[in-house]
Amino acid sequence: MSDIPQSARSAGRFTLFPRLSGVAITGILIAIFLMAFLVLPVIQVIYVAFLDAQSGTMTFQNFRDFFNTSLFRESFVNSFYVSAMSVVFATIIALPLAYITTRFNFAGSAIIQSLGFIPLIMPPFVGAVAMSLLFGRNGTVNLLLDQYFGFKVPFMEGLNGVIFVQSIHYFPFILINLSASLRNIDRSMEEAAQNLGSSGMRMFRRIVFPLAMPGYLAGAALVFIKVFDDLGTPLLLNVNTMLAPQAYLRITGVGINDPMGYVISFILVAFSIFALWTSFLFMRGKDYATVQKGGGGLSKRDLAPREKLVAWAVILFILALVLAPHFGLMLLAFGTIWSFSPLPDGFTLQHFGTVFTTSSQYIWNTILYAGTAAILDVILGVAIAYIVLRTGLIGRKWLDYMATAALAVPGVVLGIGYLRMFHGVQLPFGLGQMSSFWGLIIVALAVRRLPYALRACMAALQQVALSLEEAAESLGANKSSTVRRIVVPLMTGGILAGFVTSFATAAVELSATIMLVGRASDAPLAYGIYLYMQSPAGRGAGAALGILAVVIVALGTYLSQRIIEKDRNRRAAAPGAEQ
């Protein structure tokens, strides 16, 4: 963290007390929570992967069995192939967009910015079925291609479909990171090169490209790992020969004691950690942000009329691709029957009626689960941020590390870990078995979204100048009333943004919840979509639920942006609030 002097200044305020202060108790409670619901379940999963089911001794036999089974070998190769190809296609989409916005004065830059988040408001599994109706063998595009040109393109055949859906969904990660690092290159970097005789492609290759590389790799690693871990999309596209679906199918089909699910989980976690670690290695010591204060990034030039045409064509094409899942979902939700024809036969509101009359419990469950999880995240986030940044509590960094480690744990793995760990634990008050108790879904969601909420809270707290707290303390406010009356109100913007993001993304989470849903009446929206989409007859209702999900996420994204913006304006209006 950048504010070592701050923590150093306040260091000792708590550590010197021989008995436990309120901060220490809070820290210990958070640590226990994270141990119980994150660290131990994952360790449990890894432990079982190396456990001989019969003798209870440690063994590599499970891994040998895994790699001796052709189905698992194929799944492993497929997962790897799909992730790598998704990175390739996401790059192909993101590269021209990033280049156009950062290098040229271009009227379409606003569209490119929206392209950076439109895909993210729809979870990939929601759009997957709609995409197969648009691009599948007998989907709209192929029917038209066949009719006019006499050929079809296998966009959605098997693994292609997963790659297609995932790269359209996840390319913004590359776009955002790459544009940010391009924007961070000071124009003097290029000017110095030109001054020394370099220009054109050569200069791009030697100066601009290497400087933008860390940002690109960070984005690419993120895409790889998201695709590698994703369960919902392959399941809905009926592609089962990948690792995450195999883990899910083994645990739910064969049983909680089947070691293969654990072996797969171990591989998923190992790859996640590996990818995060490599991207960390790439980024370490390579903070190439070279922008000087006052100076803008790379110099931008105007486009010639012909170039402008090409740029618009590229952007509109990508926009069409990006909107395709949204468009398809609309057609599905409002269409009557849609099969072997470019468009549905007719349009109706009936699916929404079905959803509201028979499946409203999905919606209420979602609001309950995601809302509680987001509140939990914000409370934990503020507490951890405060402990890490403002106190000298021993081991405070570990709270941050533990909470952030959730990023490397795929939802499937967390789900399996909970099933294993809380299997057979009876809850009091007639709540039944812990592993099928709906409260556990909330905990899983909270743990999964905590890293994002924590980052938001950390950023918000860093914006609050220490002197504002010191002023309150010197006027006689004690620690807890300073936090309550000064710190938290000043963090409100960040906290709200963290809450909304956590809520919106938890509302459409599928991979952990799918393992933990005990019975249909406890299921949230995402699970409902999954159930409906299983049968052709349910697709309309599934799509209608999907639209509700998109609306929730879109509203959430919009709200959090508004909050962040308003907060920033307020700060700009009040000088001295910045550090």
Added chain:
Amino acid sequence: MKKAGIRIENLHLSFGDTTVLAGIEMEIHPGEFFAFLGPSGSGKSTLLRAIAGFGPRPKGRILIDGKDVADLPPWKRNVGMVFQSYALWPHMTVRQNVAFGLEERRMPRAQIGPKVEAALELVGLLHLAERMPSQLSGGQQQRVALARTVAIEPQVLLLDEPLSNLDAALRVQMRRELLSLQRKLGLTTIFVTHDQEEANTTSDRMAVLDGGVIQQIGTPQELYDTPVNGFVAGFLGTANVLVGHMNDGCFVTKGGNRLAVDNYRDSARRIVLRPQSVSLTEEKRGSIAGKVTHREFLGSQIRYLVGTADGEIIVDTLHHAGQSGHAVGADVMLMIDSQSASLLD
């Protein structure tokens, strides 16, 4: 290395409606250390960047060694520029940074190595050749930027506020090093700065810019002693400017004080008095009467603010140990050194 002169003819540049450079005319002699001095927004950096080929193409001509370069892209001008931020590429070592320009010129590898080492030797950093820029101090980065630029043996060396990112002590040291390096290489050099002390101590001649217009060109001493307008007078050192008119070989101020001046001309409407060319006495024999309103002890000098009929006048007097000088509130007379006063129209 052949020394190149620079000629700028009738240069104009506007960003939209704002005029940034207007009617710039100047001649920089081969081998000269020339400074562009002016406040921020005066157009000095824009002018330098125009010579290097950055920014929009200005109207007018820029001749380097007699050749108009205004239409050439930056990479064909053979003009070396040291950026304010140094602009060292963070992904390359010191050696790679310095070698870059030579590689771009397609120089054979065998020649690049010795040239790079010679350039680093010149700035005394050969031992740091394998470091990354982020591992260097500000002063070292500055030297690497300099080595990178002189390695390509440019016709002209452009320095854009090269000392502004260094701390005060290092700044003094670096400007001496810059000057001795320039003398050693004999490179025609332009140095952009807003700091008059930097310009005074380094340059052979300088141009003072304000509002995109050249105010005056000359040696530092000429500009200090005989400024052509109030801006130059005020920008170079501290100046008291009094308004009035000429009468009978004396300058009569608005407040009615008569000041004897040498080299007078009748059109003069203002007089520039440097604080150190005014002296104070409590006897009744000076030319302007006043009262001490404020006094600052500056170590070697004492600075007085004296209220007079012509407003407050700043007076610097040398401090000698044990002397107490004049107290605040004392009635004093100001004596003007008639030779060092200069007149403005």
